[in-house]
Amino acid sequence: MPADQTTSADDLLLDLDAAGPGPLHARLERALRTAVESGRVPPGARLPASRTLADRLGISRWSVTEAYGQLVAEGFLEARSGSGTRAPLRPTSPRAARSGGPPAAAPPVSAPHAATPTAAPRQVGRSRLDLAAGVPDLRAIPxxxxxxxxxxxxxxxxxxxxxxxxxxxxxxxxxxxxxxxxxxxxxxxxxxxxxxxxxxxxxxxxxxxxxxxxxxxxxxxxxxxxxxxxxxxxxxxxxxxxxxxxxxxxxxxxxxxxxxxxxxxxxxxxxxxxxxxxxxxxxxxxxxxxxxxxxxxxxxxxxxxxxxxxxxxxxxxxxxxxxxxxxxxxxxxxxxxxxxxxxxxxxxxxxxxxxxxxxxxxxxxxxxxxxxxxxxxxxxYERHLRSTRRRYARRRDALLAALAARLPGCEVSGVAAGMHVVLALPPGATGADVARRASLRGATLTDARRYRMTPTTREALVVGYGNLADARLAEAVDVLGAAVDDAVQNSTRDLAENPAQHARPTARSVTRFGGIA
Missing domain, CATH: 3.40.640.10 (Type I PLP-dependent aspartate aminotransferase-like (Major domain))
Incomplete structure (x- = not known):
């Protein structure tokens, strides 16, 4: 089916009973995720109008608009004025991103002499896995x-x-x-x-x-x-x-x-x-x-x-x-x-x-x-803040759980607030090296040393989650974990090959405040 057509309610094959326990709108969220991830909704295709889908499923329109709204906020769906709710043109799920296909190539940059006075400047977007500190959820602007x-x-x-x-x-x-x-x-x-x-x-x-x-x-x-x-x-x-x-x-x-x-x-x-x-x-x-x-x-x-x-x-x-x-x-x-x-x-x-x-x-x-x-x-403004607090709190909890599973030896710190946490790094890994390795895999991270005025031997990352799409959270933590593993392995290999250059101890003290306090 062409991507510019509307996916019918029947084509979605939504099974709310198989979507697990919980409120109706939460079950619908999970069922819609499955439909997008499985390809039943092609990239860019429009989903049924909320009233149409509610009538077809025999549920309230409120449940549909709640499910659509949450998935849009997570970056799993896109909503454009006059264009309805659509599946994104690029896969957003960790499953799709790990399917083995190569990432889409960046559009070619024209040679300087080819530019014309009317040509629009090339816009540089944020990284696909945005773990930068201090960036709010740009998808959720009201x-x-x-x-x-x-x-x-x-x-x-x-x-x-x-x-x-x-x-x-x-x-x-x-x-x-x-x-x-x-x-x-x-x-x-x-x-x-x-x-x-x-x-x-x-x-x-x-x-x-x-x-x-x-x-x-x-x-x-x-x-x-x-x-x-x-x-x-x-x-x-x-x-x-x-x-x-x-x-x-x-x-x-x-x-x-x-x-x-x-x-x-x-x-x-x-x-x-x-x-x-x-x-x-x-x-x-x-x-x-x-x-x-x-x-x-x-x-x-x-x-x-x-x-x-x-x-x-x-x-x-x-x-x-x-x-x-x-x-x-x-x-x-x-x-x-x-x-x-x-x-x-x-x-x-x-x-x-x-x-x-x-x-x-x-x-x-x-x-x-x-x-x-x-x-x-x-x-x-206050309605926006209330919904944003709920979204960030859920995202923070999910991030902490994912980091604990993928990097159990790395302590995470910071009170339950804001849009970032501090991740202490294991011996052998430096913030600059991990951030560089993660960047090569499409993730943006910040070395905690960037914020220091005085020298420190402690290594940590400042991990932002404000603009991280929920659908990409698992993938982002996988990339972060792989970057940490590579950095530690490289340091160990370097130590074995050049012991004379590493006479000083490599162990770094890690505090409960992310190793940067």
Whole structure:
């Protein structure tokens, strides 16, 4: 059957009774997976409309839409506006990927002289097995809901508000954000305390320039940590000063010591979910950091990058809510929706509001701001977060089970939060070597050393699962396991052939925090 036709309900041969126990929609999910994997649904073929399939099976339409929606979120099916729900053009299941056929060849790149002025640039997509850290589920962006909010916002905005945007952000969005942050993150702010930004990097860029002009020279940063924000600070003339992280988050005593040694009165930390170690700042250390900032009249820059994603309990409240005069809170849509939205916020202490606002280069699009305001007001953002939490929690559990089965000697760490875990590597394997070997097999991984400021002998990987399709999870862990095995075997072979070059012990200490703390 041609792939552009619709697969009939009869052709699917769905047997819900044989799909195992569980709710009807879960059994239908499993039956549809089998139909796609077996080839009864050809690549690119359209599935029956939800109402049609429900009538044919004698079940509720809700069960069908739930099953379709879950499989689309997992990347097992594709949904396009006006085109229905389809099987993907490429196999998505581990079974299909391991069927023995060679991977599809990449499209040829034209020679430079063959390009024309009207030729579209070649787009580089993400890897098939995306285990990169910090990337959200790009398949689950609520496109339809966002489009409705954008359409409604543009249709109802008064003409006068379409002039040059307020440098601090549209008042409607700042009001909506203040309300949301108060109830979700225990933030203490008014709309006037908020600055709408293009994202956390944009907010950090402006903030550190203002702080540098005010006389600050050093910034205390967690080690390890996300390099982008500390690099922005360094570019502005602030010297990053590393402070170690352990099982309870950033070491508050070491922070105070480093501050006394360098004269630093600024600190950049991730208290809700430290990246990449994955710890939560302990209550006693939260108090100590706040007391330090108050005692030295300093500022804590709180990066709240993925605090909405906690799976075992409610997220801890912000430090900003405890000390609003000494904490600047940065947040964005980059982890909850996508970096492509280029929207974020900064909640600033009173002493910094005017100077930071005046230092802004440009505010985000007014239409984008009004869209987010409507999305928040109508509850679309929080509905998206609830469904995303459930999906990430299931995916994390499945990943941990798969890693325990495939790499039982490698400890996995990090609290049940965010979109990544830390995998400690066995003796003989380095993060850089495993990441390189996995890349050759189509998987993206990150060496934990990338986030370090000071040297370490501990080897680990930061394994992201945000943008990993559920249907590819088993295959991704198989590839990761094979890369680890190859790295260990190569190290053992090299040691046997060149013992004089390996006089030092090769065993590496592995901590319960992934060997990178």
């Amino acid at each position: 496109r339809a809901a966002w489009s409705r909010a954008a359409r409604d916002a543009l249709a109802t905005v008064p003409h006068d508000e379409l002039a040059a945007p307020d440098v601090s952000g549209h008042p409607g969005l700042r009001t909506a954000l203040a309300s949301y942050l108060a109830r979700s993150r225990a933030v203490r702010c008014t709309p006037d305390d908020l600055l709408v930004t293009h994202g956390s990097t944009d907010a950090m860029t402006t903030l550190v320039r203002v702080l540098r002009a005010a006389g600050h020279r050093a910034l205390l940063v967690e080690d390890p940590s996300w390099p982008r924000l500390r690099d922005v600070a360094a570019a502005a003339g602030l010297t990053p000063v590393p402070v170690p992280v352990d099982a309870e988050g950033v070491d508050a005593r070491a922070l105070v010591t480093a501050a006394e040694r360098t004269g630093a009165r600024l600190a950049l930390i991730t208290p809700a979910h430290q990246f990449p170690v994955g710890t939560v700042l302990a209550p006693g250390r939260r108090d100590a950091v706040v007391r330090w900032a108050q005692d030295v009249d300093g500022l804590v820059i709180e990066d709240d990058y993925d605090a909405e994603f906690r799976y075992d309990r409610r997220p801890v409240g912000t430090l900003q809510g405890v000390a609003p005069d000494h904490v600047a809170l940065l947040g964005s849509l980059s982890k909850t929706l996508s970096p492509a939205f280029a929207l974020g916020w900064a909640v600033l202490p009173p002493a910094l509001r005017a100077s930071v606002a005046q230092a802004r280069a440009a505010a985000p699009s007014t239409i984008d701001q009004l869209t987010l305001a409507r999305f928040l007001h109508e509850g679309g």
